[in-house]
Amino acid sequence: MSTCHTETSPNSPSLLQNGNLVFQAHHVGWIIAGFFTVTAVITSFWLVNKHLQWYTNKREQRYIVRLLFMVPIYAVISLASYLFWNHSTPLLLIRDAYESTVLTAFFYLLLTYLSPNLEDQKAIFMKVGLSRAADAEALAKGEEPKRWMFPLGFIKSKPADGLYFLQMMKWGVLQYCVIRPMTTLAAVIMNYMGFYCDGSFSPRHGYVYITIIVSISVSIAMYCLIQVYVPISVYLGPHQPLLKLFAIKAVVFLTFWQTTALGVLSMFGVVKDTTYMTAEDINIGIAALLETFEMMVFAFLHLSAFSYKPYRPFHDPKSKAAPPTPTPRLRSLGNALDFRETFREIGVGLIYIWDKLHGREPSPDMGARRNAHYESAFGRPRQSNLPLNKRLGENEQSDTEKGLLPTPGIQSETREDTPWLQLDRYGRREKSEGLEVQIEKELERRGYGSRMCTSVYL
Known part of the structure; x- marks a missing residue:
């Protein structure tokens, strides 16, 4: 590689000459x-x-x-x-x-x-x-x-x-x-x-x-x-x-x-x-x-x-509330000019490409794939991955209210004998004997038939 000839122009005359512009x-x-x-x-x-x-x-x-x-x-x-x-x-x-x-x-x-x-x-x-x-x-x-x-x-x-x-x-x-x-x-x-x-x-x-x-x-x-x-x-x-x-x-x-x-x-x-x-x-x-x-x-x-x-x-000017603080x-x-997240992304990208080139599943993708498989199977995202306002929204019914999940009958009984599963601190236990019946009804509603009926044919 050779050096180039640098051509420098002469300085231009001053803007002000003999009192004239x-x-x-x-x-x-x-x-x-x-x-x-x-x-x-x-x-x-x-x-x-x-x-x-x-x-x-x-x-x-x-x-x-x-x-x-x-x-x-x-x-x-x-x-x-x-x-x-x-x-x-x-x-x-x-x-x-x-x-x-x-x-x-x-x-x-x-x-x-x-x-x-x-x-x-x-x-x-x-x-x-x-x-x-x-x-x-x-x-x-x-x-x-x-x-x-x-x-x-x-x-x-x-x-x-x-x-x-x-x-x-x-x-x-x-x-x-x-x-x-x-x-x-x-x-x-x-x-x-x-x-x-x-x-x-x-x-x-x-x-x-x-x-x-x-x-x-x-x-x-x-x-x-x-x-x-x-x-x-x-x-x-x-x-x-x-x-x-x-x-x-x-x-x-x-x-x-x-x-x-x-x-x-x-x-x-x-x-x-x-x-x-x-x-x-x-x-x-x-x-x-x-x-x-x-x-x-x-x-x-x-x-x-x-x-x-x-x-x-x-902020409503007519309101008596204090205006928002800047x-x-x-x-x-300082936050806007903090570029650490860009350097992190570059590092993550390098590791990701390295894993892909060596036939390994990049760890950042594992959780996303599990969530995608869950949504594909059940037709909705995992509850834990939804924003809090969507999980607890006032206008949204829960899965139980929509009939998508069984509602086991829960009975509370006070007992004073030997504690069961160390629940003596709560003074009660849960009984869910009606759960199996409700599961059978849910399976029939979804077209899978009843396990009880299936056992008869077997």
Whole structure:
């Protein structure tokens, strides 16, 4: 790998010359990009502050706050790269590394919207996940099996079941969370050593290899994100998933591919040097103008897509009750920026894939499979896996009230003789002589016949 020729543009003349303002083209660009940046930052920080003030659902809002930081980070660094274009490469690399945090946060936000309970998420994907088990069930019902999303619809191979599908999609997103920071670090080091050569597609320079790796990685992550969204979109209706998806996907897509497109234009000589700016510097300026404008637009879009109002406790102004107390902002911010759960997910994903490759059943799946078998056999989930409000809901009848389970006759008798099964502390015992008769009736009602009648024929 060879070093590249770094072409540095001369310093531009001062804005103020002999008491007069002398505007160059890039000065106008600075003013416009600065306006876009200030507007985007103020709008985003206002919304972040509102979420931190009413941080009542940390499972969801931690991911929302991380997503909202995307706009000010992108806008400020894009403007800085325009102001200091001779040192823009490391700035833009650091900015782009935050893309991995954005995609990961949005992926887990969708799963949290689906259910904050991990076992519930697994149960849903056991039903709707793209898998061979789901295909067999669809064929048994005379339905068409689902295919992989475009452009991979021709691929026939699928995971064994919905749990493996979910874990594959998780790892497809998390790999970008690992690869992107690593490639950024490698690119910064190569840039310092003179091997990176931003915008050069020569195989002797590092830029082309970093671009290929990142392009493949981000494409896999985006594909897995959309592939997960498609089967669960019906469950996410109240959360405006399409608006949120556009607000995230468009930023990542536009930022990466418009930078690549400008690099191609520069390589073919479409963008030419000027007196005070090289073609590469002009590309940086054009990209900065586009990105700061886009960040301003997305900042206003986020006001609707990631509103804080659903998390603010309701308070009637006419009520005499005290208004709800805001949550401590610094503590809320600390929780939102605690990435330990992401590192845990990466570790769990590595262990999961390792177990699968060695033919072992991953331990996180065992409980979900037992619950799925229970629901398949009895037509309802295990009582212990239901939320408490569903287990004890006022409008729901118990299984006993619906006649699904027998109701043994329980009689209480006070006795003072020798205790039976050490129940002397309670002064009573239970007798269930009528239980067998009720079991026989339940079996007859379900069409299994009576064990008493069966014994006669035997």
